[in-house]
Amino acid sequence: MPEHYIESAASDPVTAERLERVDSVRKKLEKNGRTGENAPKYFIQTFGCQQNEADSERLAGLCAAMGYVRTDRPDEAQLILVNTCAVREHAEKKALSIIGGYKHIKDKNPDVVIGVGGCMVTQKARADKLRNSYPYVSFTFDTGAVDRVPELVLGALDGGKRAFVLSEEFKIAEGIPIRRESKHMAWLSIMYGCNNFCSYCIVPYVRGRERSRSAGAILEEAKALIADGARDITLLGQNVNSYDGGTVGGTRIDIAELMHRICALDGDFRLRFMTSHPKDASDRLIEAMASEDKVAKHFHLPVQSGSDRILAAMNRRYTADAYYEKIEKIRAAVPDVSLTSDIIVGFPGETEEDFEDTLAMMEKARYDMVFSFIYSPRAGTPAASMPDQIPREISSERMERLLALGAKIADERNERFVGRELRVLAEGVSKNDPAMLTGRGDPVRPIHFAADRSRIGQFVNVTITGAKTYCLEGEPAPRQD
Numbered sequence: 001m002p003e004h005y006i007e008s009a010a011s012d013p014v015t016a017e018r019l020e021r022v023d024s025v026r027k028k029l030e031k032n033g034r035t036g037e038n039a040p041k042y043f044i045q046t047f048g049c050q051q052n053e054a055d056s057e058r059l060a061g062l063c064a065a066m067g068y069v070r071t072d073r074p075d076e077a078q079l080i081l082v083n084t085c086a087v088r089e090h091a092e093k094k095a096l097s098i099i100g101g102y103k104h105i106k107d108k109n110p111d112v113v114i115g116v117g118g119c120m121v122t123q124k125a126r127a128d129k130l131r132n133s134y135p136y137v138s139f140t141f142d143t144g145a146v147d148r149v150p151e152l153v154l155g156a157l158d159g160g161k162r163a164f165v166l167s168e169e170f171k172i173a174e175g176i177p178i179r180r181e182s183k184h185m186a187w188l189s190i191m192y193g194c195n196n197f198c199s200y201c202i203v204p205y206v207r208g209r210e211r212s213r214s215a216g217a218i219l220e221e222a223k224a225l226i227a228d229g230a231r232d233i234t235l236l237g238q239n240v241n242s243y244d245g246g247t248v249g250g251t252r253i254d255i256a257e258l259m260h261r262i263c264a265l266d267g268d269f270r271l272r273f274m275t276s277h278p279k280d281a282s283d284r285l286i287e288a289m290a291s292e293d294k295v296a297k298h299f300h301l302p303v304q305s306g307s308d309r310i311l312a313a314m315n316r317r318y319t320a321d322a323y324y325e326k327i328e329k330i331r332a333a334v335p336d337v338s339l340t341s342d343i344i345v346g347f348p349g350e351t352e353e354d355f356e357d358t359l360a361m362m363e364k365a366r367y368d369m370v371f372s373f374i375y376s377p378r379a380g381t382p383a384a385s386m387p388d389q390i391p392r393e394i395s396s397e398r399m400e401r402l403l404a405l406g407a408k409i410a411d412e413r414n415e416r417f418v419g420r421e422l423r424v425l426a427e428g429v430s431k432n433d434p435a436m437l438t439g440r441g442d443p444v445r446p447i448h449f450a451a452d453r454s455r456i457g458q459f460v461n462v463t464i465t466g467a468k469t470y471c472l473e474g475e476p477a478p479r480q481d
């Protein structure tokens with residue numbers, strides 16, 4: 001099992017003290033002879049977005065540092081952690097169902113420690129449900145308490161009381177070890193939380209207000225990632241456009257300046273960012289994408305709706321025209337940009353006319369890919385109590401029309417790559433054909449091409465020979481740099 005660790009020092013005394021429990025757990029396991037081949041195993045189940053995936057890599061780093069060894073089978077784990085999502089009801093139901101299934105594991109092995117974290121249990125009602133209806137869950141921890149996991153594990157191993165952590169404030173905990181899933185691709189969190197309060201979204205309630213990591217800590221982590229072999233780095237945050245690294249040496253460190261500084265680091269790598277709020281996507285950010293060779297020419301700019309009436313009800317704070325002007329600016333600066341978006345179908349009050357405005361925006365914007373979702377009411381958000389909730393059958397019918405249009409436009413957009421040469425990071429072996437590798441270039445589609453496995457982790461110049469809706473196909477170009 002590859003181990004890709006990134007370690008940095010805890011920058012505040014509270015985090016440093018909490019991380020001391022890592023050693024306490026390790027020593028306890030050693031004392032009980034649970035080391036080497038006898039080491040206990042951990043299993044992490046992750047739901048939701050890239051931020052949760054990044055958090056799970058920190059949980060994995062903590063588990064490994066405590067002396068646990070990874071397994072992909074929950075039934076052979078002594079420590080099971082579930083990292084939950086709250087953005088849609090479906091994700092919560094699925095997590096609860098999976099946690100329910102772990103009762104059998106606990107029945108068979110009462111020593112198993114089960115912890116549940118993430119956005120779902122940051123809502124008190126959900127944490128209470130786990131406390132009352134899932135007595136075999138040892139502890140829950142909210143999104144601001146990842147650094148408390150060692151203390152919670154230690155408490156459970158010592159036979160202490162069950163614990164349900166809801167932080168009073170969300171702070172940034174530096175110094176948590178990270179065990180990355182991929183050697184070549186890396187998430188790099190630059191900020192946490194959100195101040196926007198879109199009326200349908202639970203994120204500001206479960207991840208707190210915006211707080212940015214220091215540019216110094218981010219640059220150190222970026223350097224370590226590159227040295228460890230990362231070739232595709234995605235800067236992560238709920239709204240990376242409002243990254244605020246303060247003023248250093250008279251220079252304001254916004255997302256654009258941060259990207260310039262990361263691009264100035266030695267090494268052959270590609271830089272991405274996710275996610276952007278259209279109202280905050282600045283000219284400076286667009287300029288950074290246009291001027292820096294290392295920045296992937298891919299802009300994810302969620303529109304959510306093409307109707308001004310619905311955008312206002314969503315509290316998105318832009319109009320369809322203002323959004324489209326932003327796209328025009330991006331395309332003027334980066335003509336071949338791959339543009340992707342998120343769209344919500346069936347927001348409360350959405351009429352057929354509103355929905356047609358969304359289809360019209362798709363026709364105009366010509367997205368390379370659209371991530372579309374049927375609106376899911378989230379308790380505690382303003383939209384959940386709005387009148388005129390849309391019946392499921394209407395939302396589903398609209399969704400089908402949206403998907404068909406999205407696929408048609410994506411097909412047409414993909415055709416432009418055929419015959420061209422793209423620089424592709426070979427990520428791994430294709431799932432469908434072991435003779436092929438799969439990778440990513442600037443376009444968001446996976447690119448499949450025949451090449452030797454020794455190229456995995458390297459950039460390969462690929463001539464695109466065919467385009468499908470969901471992928472591109474190609475072959476290594478005669479000239480490789």
Ligand code: SF4
Nearest residue numbers: 194196197198201203
């Ligand atoms: S910008 Fe809106 S949709 Fe995105 S995380 Fe913040 S509140 Fe949610």
